[in-house]
Amino acid sequence: MTETAPTAVQVGDLHVEVRGDGPPVLLIHGNSGDLHYFDHNVPALERHFRVAAMDCRGQGRSARGDGPLTIRRMADDAADVIRTLQIDDEPFDVVGFSDGANVAMTLAVHHPELVRRLVLNSGNITRQGMHMSLRVQLRFADELLQRKRQHGVLPVVRHEHELMRLMLDQPGITTEQLAGITAPTLVMAGSKDLIRREHTRLIAKLIPGAQLRIIVDGTHFVMRDMPGVANAVVDDFLRAGAAPVDGVRILDR
Template identity: 30%
Template sequence: MRFYYILFLLICGSAFLVSAQNFGNNPTAGKYARIRGFKMYYETYGTGKPLLLVHGNGGSISNFENQIPYFARNYKVIAVDSRAQGKSTDLSDSLSYEMMADDLNALLDTLKISDCYVIGWSDGGINGLLLAMRHPDKVSKLAITGANLKPDTTTLDPFVYNEIAKTDKKYSDSLKHSSSTPLTKNAWKVNHMMLIEPKNVLADLHHVKCPVLVIGGDHDAIPTRHTIEIAASIPNSYLWILPNSGHSTLVNYKDQFNTTVNNFFKQPYRDISGNDRFN
């Protein structure tokens, strides 16, 4: 989510800077696909089973600089800039998680990809869940970290929610001035979405058919109880809570994150019930 990335940039310094390989700004790997009324920017790396990477609110492909090199060894990595973010410019008035999930589906259709693995961070996790719900054939397995499924202080730490609200007011006030630009309106649109969405996703998680690895930090911007609630609502899910971590699990624990998610993709999902609960 937009505030999260700003906050973690301040805390972590260069954690989100684009690497020497220019992830998110690589003319060799990058292309545009004209879909659903805008041009979606994406980059591809490696070969193998397709793996879709979906960033959080206000982020971009570059946020996966710690994942792309690792997963490109064994997968065809497709990293995207979501609608109205990164290089996927869309200055229209509308934006929703459902729109972005349908964008991902349209991109996969354009690339003639029938199904893929998905990693979603923050808002990207919401988009991944909606993709799995709205287009179930497209998602083989899904790993999400730091997703929230209601726009309130039960699913966002109160400090984080209040900072998002402050940012919303700042943008709203800016839009009242004649000097306001389309980029300011776009920034407001992207941030404001977090105050009003998602809606009704939690109640529908039982429709998610693919295996899902639900991840969170024990001091995440998303309260641990909500991450547990998400995992408990998905029929075929694993839960992984990382200690001593906030929202940036795939930065703070990049090596452990990559190997654990890779193992989740490679190994069959195991139904742990009955006597298996003792193992």
């Protein structure tokens, strides 16, 4: 499968790359990543979709800009990307990974008219949704970075701390807001995810009509590391509205 060369689009401070033709899909990467997280997914998606992948604010080739760095602001950024790339006001399918899933949820809450279908890969609505081991690591890193900042560190360290705090302080999505999401939704995670399975199930339960797929042996990075399985699940959901259960290794629904 050959990936075509992207068309680069600048939307304000944001770097976006667009490939393919067809119904539009927006890909939103996770914390401290960039659009290349989806390099193994884009070739499959662009066979049927016009795929836009964005570098979130302050990450990849997108500028930090002024003002607060929050999940809500990144969701508003995603809304700007969609409005810039829209043809005839057509809503986008949105695929978000990790913090990108949290951005996608927030986008669906505050800009529902822009979202046709929603894929949430390993998102969380509270820090308690993460396994305890990850929360301990983040708290330790937070304390270390706070001490470094007290001694006057380079801006890059301050920015690293700012991004990490998104995982501890954000996204702040309420259960009531999840219950108000109207876009057909697929909630997907790996069986060995960093997000607690009970939390993933809760998100799927709260969003009306959401489909749940847990991929056997998948980690938090299942879309990157198991693209064959993940692409089949996502592609079928976006094209037909139903994620497959046959022919892929699904633990439960």
